[in-house]
């Protein structure tokens with residue numbers, strides 16, 4: 001792990017293969033270098049521009065601002081619309097001064113938004129609000145929704161856990177749950193993608209492959225998760241004041257956190273039977289980062305090493321999920337600002353049990369960048385010569401687009 005961490009802190013960028021497999025050299029996609037190369041024949045929006053035009057709804061929030069940070073200088077994206085609520089009418093630099101040098105539109109209220117110059121929308125709004133807004137958007141738009149509104153397939157379950165009726169049930173049926181590494185194929189053809197929650201991302205990435213292969217029992221799964229305070233958004237709340245959060249750990253949502261049904265939905269689908277988990281989240285005195293420590297029963301005849309081998313193989317070709325070696329411990333600081341999920345598996349002292357640790361950045365892999373995955377967007381739009389473009393400019397060895405760019409974003 002040390003090389004990956006050092007690489008991150010140095011601001012450099014190696015592919016996972018370069019880090020983990022000596023001698024298996026892959027040419028790195030460097031969009032910063034290639035930004036001098038015109039985006040040749042990639043045309044979006046009826047050929048009017050060679051950039052994909054993006055609207056960010058909720059641009060004045062934490063996840064929205066991360067999307068802007070990551071897309072602002074990209075040669076193939078152009079942010080043409082940004083919305084806000086209380087901050088409508090302001091410039092983005094007055095809200096987030098680090099975005100000062102960017103040529104970005106001012107923030108407007110959703111009701112005043114002009115979608116005529118937008119191809120795809122990232123919806124970074126509070127749940128509840130989101131479903132009504134998405135329902136009113138032009139139907140030609142591709143949408144990635146970061147809220148929880150379209151994640152639960154069972155509307156009754158949504159109403160039970162979110163305490164309100166669902167107001168866009170038809171759209172709910174259309175939405176695809178967007179955990180990239182697990183559902184890449186479905187995401188490619190979706191119009192509306194429900195980006196997974198941060199806790200569910202950190203839990204499902206290690207558990208789904210193990211459950212699918214019957215390597216762990218689906219009973220007695222215990223999940224202890226910890227989140228940075230940015231997970232609660234930028235809105236002012238007494239519980240999130242520095243004086244309330246600093247120098248302590250706060251458990252919350254015990255037995256009733258709204259991510260429980262989302263986690264159980266994903267694990268149950270993998271198991272083909274109903275899975276029930278014990279899940280307790282904690283608020284930590286840090287601005288960003290998330291760790292899930294997961295206690296599982298191993299299936300009869302299976303060893304901890306089998307779990308490790310399986311996860312290693314399952315994610316071998318996934319750039320952003322890394323199984324650490326030996327006894328290396330995943331730390332949240334190693335994924336800060338990055339799109340990586342780092343994980344490892346440890347034998348418990350109690351025979352037949354294992355402990356899995358998984359870390360992500362809640363604002364990146366847990367939210368914004370997960371949904372920026374290049375392949376998702378470009379396969380949606382499917383420009384005819386995309387493969388040629390990708391091959392000649394970025395992937396001389398014919399790699400797929402999923403490995404491109406996002407890690408460049410997150411290692412900035």
Ligand SMILES: NC(=O)C1=CN([C@@H]2O[C@H](COP(=O)(O)OP(=O)(O)OC[C@H]3O[C@@H](n4cnc5c(N)ncnc54)[C@H](OP(=O)(O)O)[C@@H]3O)[C@@H](O)[C@H]2O)C=CC1
Nearest residue numbers: 058060061062063084085086087124125147231233234367
């Ligand atoms: N923070 C995280 O780690 C993660 C968050 N998410 C989800 O992503 C979504 C956005 O989260 P986050 O960025 O943290 O939230 P923030 O509270 O930081 O930002 C919310 C954004 O929505 C705008 N907004 C609020 N209410 C309305 C409204 N009624 N109409 C129109 N716009 C409105 C705000 O505008 P203004 O500021 O101008 O009032 C702001 O731009 C949420 O659904 C959240 O649960 C998902 C994964 C992780």
Ligand SMILES: CC(=O)N[C@@H](CCC(=O)OP(=O)(O)O)C(=O)O
Nearest residue numbers: 147148196197198227228231232
């Ligand atoms: C620390 C904190 O408050 N975290 C939020 C979850 C983070 C999040 O954004 O959840 P969604 O992805 O479902 O919107 C919470 O516990 O509700």
